[in-house]
Amino acid sequence: MIHSTELIENDIQLYLKEHEQKTQLRLLTCGSVDDGKSTLIGRLLHDSKLIYEDQLSAIKNAHKNAQDGEEFDLAHLVDGLQAEREQGITIDVAYRYFSTSKRKFIIADTPGHEQYTRNMVTGASNSDLAVILIDARKGLTTQTKRHSYLVSLLGINQIVVAINKMDLVNYDKEIFDRIKDDFLSFATKLNLGNINFIPISALKGDNVVNSSENMDWFNNLALLPFLEAIELPNNQITEGFQLPVQYVNRPNADFRGYCGTLNQGTVNVGDSVTVLPSGLDSTIERIVTTEGDLENAHAGMAITLTLASEIDISRGDLLVYSKKSSAITNQTKFQSHLVWMDQKPLSINQSYELIMGHRRVNAKVSIIHHRVDVNTLKKINTKSLNLNEIGYLDVELDSLMPIEEFSNNKKLGSFILIDKISNATVAAGMINSLQTESIELNTSTLDFKSINNKLEDATAQDIVKWALSIKGKSIVTTNFGPQEAVLLHMVSQLAPQTEVLWIDSGYNKLETYKFADTVTKKLGLNLTVYTPLVSAARRDAVMNGIPLIDDHSHGEFSDQFKLEPFKRAMNEINPDVWLTAVRREQTLVRQEMDIVSVGPNEVIKVSPLLDWTINDMKIYLNKYDLPDETFYFDPTKVEAGRECGLHTISN
Numbered sequence: 001m002i003h004s005t006e007l008i009e010n011d012i013q014l015y016l017k018e019h020e021q022k023t024q025l026r027l028l029t030c031g032s033v034d035d036g037k038s039t040l041i042g043r044l045l046h047d048s049k050l051i052y053e054d055q056l057s058a059i060k061n062a063h064k065n066a067q068d069g070e071e072f073d074l075a076h077l078v079d080g081l082q083a084e085r086e087q088g089i090t091i092d093v094a095y096r097y098f099s100t101s102k103r104k105f106i107i108a109d110t111p112g113h114e115q116y117t118r119n120m121v122t123g124a125s126n127s128d129l130a131v132i133l134i135d136a137r138k139g140l141t142t143q144t145k146r147h148s149y150l151v152s153l154l155g156i157n158q159i160v161v162a163i164n165k166m167d168l169v170n171y172d173k174e175i176f177d178r179i180k181d182d183f184l185s186f187a188t189k190l191n192l193g194n195i196n197f198i199p200i201s202a203l204k205g206d207n208v209v210n211s212s213e214n215m216d217w218f219n220n221l222a223l224l225p226f227l228e229a230i231e232l233p234n235n236q237i238t239e240g241f242q243l244p245v246q247y248v249n250r251p252n253a254d255f256r257g258y259c260g261t262l263n264q265g266t267v268n269v270g271d272s273v274t275v276l277p278s279g280l281d282s283t284i285e286r287i288v289t290t291e292g293d294l295e296n297a298h299a300g301m302a303i304t305l306t307l308a309s310e311i312d313i314s315r316g317d318l319l320v321y322s323k324k325s326s327a328i329t330n331q332t333k334f335q336s337h338l339v340w341m342d343q344k345p346l347s348i349n350q351s352y353e354l355i356m357g358h359r360r361v362n363a364k365v366s367i368i369h370h371r372v373d374v375n376t377l378k379k380i381n382t383k384s385l386n387l388n389e390i391g392y393l394d395v396e397l398d399s400l401m402p403i404e405e406f407s408n409n410k411k412l413g414s415f416i417l418i419d420k421i422s423n424a425t426v427a428a429g430m431i432n433s434l435q436t437e438s439i440e441l442n443t444s445t446l447d448f449k450s451i452n453n454k455l456e457d458a459t460a461q462d463i464v465k466w467a468l469s470i471k472g473k474s475i476v477t478t479n480f481g482p483q484e485a486v487l488l489h490m491v492s493q494l495a496p497q498t499e500v501l502w503i504d505s506g507y508n509k510l511e512t513y514k515f516a517d518t519v520t521k522k523l524g525l526n527l528t529v530y531t532p533l534v535s536a537a538r539r540d541a542v543m544n545g546i547p548l549i550d551d552h553s554h555g556e557f558s559d560q561f562k563l564e565p566f567k568r569a570m571n572e573i574n575p576d577v578w579l580t581a582v583r584r585e586q587t588l589v590r591q592e593m594d595i596v597s598v599g600p601n602e603v604i605k606v607s608p609l610l611d612w613t614i615n616d617m618k619i620y621l622n623k624y625d626l627p628d629e630t631f632y633f634d635p636t637k638v639e640a641g642r643e644c645g646l647h648t649i650s651n
Helices: 006-010 012-021 037-047 053-062 082-087 114-124 142-153 173-187 223-229 322-327 448-455 460-468 485-494 510-523 536-542 554-573 614-623
Strands: 023-031 094-099 103-109 129-135 158-164 194-199 242-244 247-252 255-261 266-268 272-276 280-289 292-294 296-298 302-307 318-321 329-340 352-356 359-373 378-380 390-403 414-418 425-434 474-478 499-503 526-530 577-579 596-598 604-606
Touching: 023 037, 023 142, 037 094, 037 103, 037 129, 037 223, 103 223, 114 142, 129 142, 142 173, 158 173, 158 223, 173 194, 194 223, 242 255, 266 280, 272 322, 280 296, 329 359, 352 390, 390 425, 425 485, 448 460, 448 596, 460 485, 460 577, 460 604, 474 485, 485 510, 485 614, 499 554, 526 554, 536 554
Parallel strands: 023 103, 023 129, 129 158, 158 194, 474 499, 474 577, 499 526, 577 604
Antiparallel strands: 094 103, 242 318, 247 255, 255 302, 266 296, 272 280, 272 318, 280 292, 280 302, 329 390, 329 425, 352 359, 352 414, 359 378, 359 390, 414 425, 596 604
8 A cells, every 4th residue: 555554553552542633524526527637536545645556557458548658547447337447438427536635535536428417406405625736738618607606516625626737828927817717707607606716737646736836826725735624614503403203112011202303403301392294292202322311412413302292203204393393384384496317307206206315205397497508507498308408396295294495405405307118317406596475465455464464574684585475577677786685685586477567767877787797696696677768878978967965956857867767667567576775774754654554556565674684784795695786876866875766656
């Protein structure tokens, strides 16, 4: 063995203890074909001295084309299939495990070819970090964009963009910088997390394990030291205990236990729990493990629970805290992104078996809203999905199922579809939006006082969900001003197709227009823009521009440039629900507003952020890495604390 085994030979117990205490990072390599993914992993294993001599010799001997003195392709340390070695490409997902003195690693080497996109999704599903390789000679390719989109879709928040084959471009810093700028420009269209860039040569070993003398202009860590040092994502949710029941243990008439591994949170003897989807309640009597009974247990532990009362619980049911059960909803319908993995196209209304964890239900795709062209991110109308295509669609279940949105809970927000005839896995899905039964509301019969009392203690997100559940057409308005991304993000996460209305006066600053473009692309907004009948240029030329605030003509100006286009938009769009981001602390008028009220044209006006402070808004922006706009200027208000008239329009 190339690496030292001294500790193993001298003190195996100490070695095992140190090994157990190491943190573990699951990562994948992805990118276009022949960008060097397998070679990179081979280099990591080789230069870290983690390859057995006999293993290395055997692969070298099996390499038919190797000539004396020829540089051995380290990709063969990873490509395990004969077809992969013969073709020089990766077909299947190759998993490799290795450990350094600081951390344990599990690497998924995913295929670069478009026809193996499904394999890439499989490799990415459990990864904490993605290494996206780019050939320095080629720059961004369509497959680079495809894999970046999939990484975004699967919620991987830590990204390393490794610009490879720098040796073939003479280690040119300008090429590295250009590719970096190109990727960052593309990334604005995606919901990617932290992005780091490292120039490397996997073949030569530059900046892989050790810093490269050939790129002394790069002052950050090489790839392996970076992976050892990066803070691991905290995927453990400490609240809201969840135990998916894997097995009902009934060894005799005196014992009935419910076995499973805690998804999240902690549980204690005596805690009140609810069974989903049935909704039955009970109390934890015992927490049983192989090492005896415990008073409490935490996420990741395999346990058996016994309850104080005998209630009907089966494999696939979910145990949750009674006080937290409202965070999880029983659903028969939801919207989802779906990666189709079968040669046979997806059929609308065909019955499939849906599997989530240990629960199985019958399901069908009822509507395909669009297919995503992962190369351009354009939404394309379609009636079906073919192999490796990604669609946004409605899924209907034949029975209630406890689920959450993928962004909140990957285990309760992801699923697979099984063909009932072939028993093949045909699709993998990520739940985007939960759909409760539509609420039919009529403004003439609504008890607004009762509704506002009910929503008084609800979270902003719950108010948004309630508003979007109202039967009919919903819109959200924005001026792309300060903190406007908050409500737009909430709505886009639940119902991406919701129409966003912007009354563009034409007097916005350049920064505001750039901000609007950034937010629209980042959140994929369905944006509709209305403008005044009189342009800002004509107003400036003929009517002496914006009148002073105390000028008698300022009211007429406000009507021309904001109220008229807004009224025109409301008449033409004719929404049933209007979501707005107004807050009480903004003006005296808004202090007296209700969360739910009647707007123009008898629209139901909903203000989910009404009680939020400026600090609440900034915390949310920071949490979800959303941009802000600090240069905004509203010519109809001129100064803070004034109303433009939009929220005082009467029916």
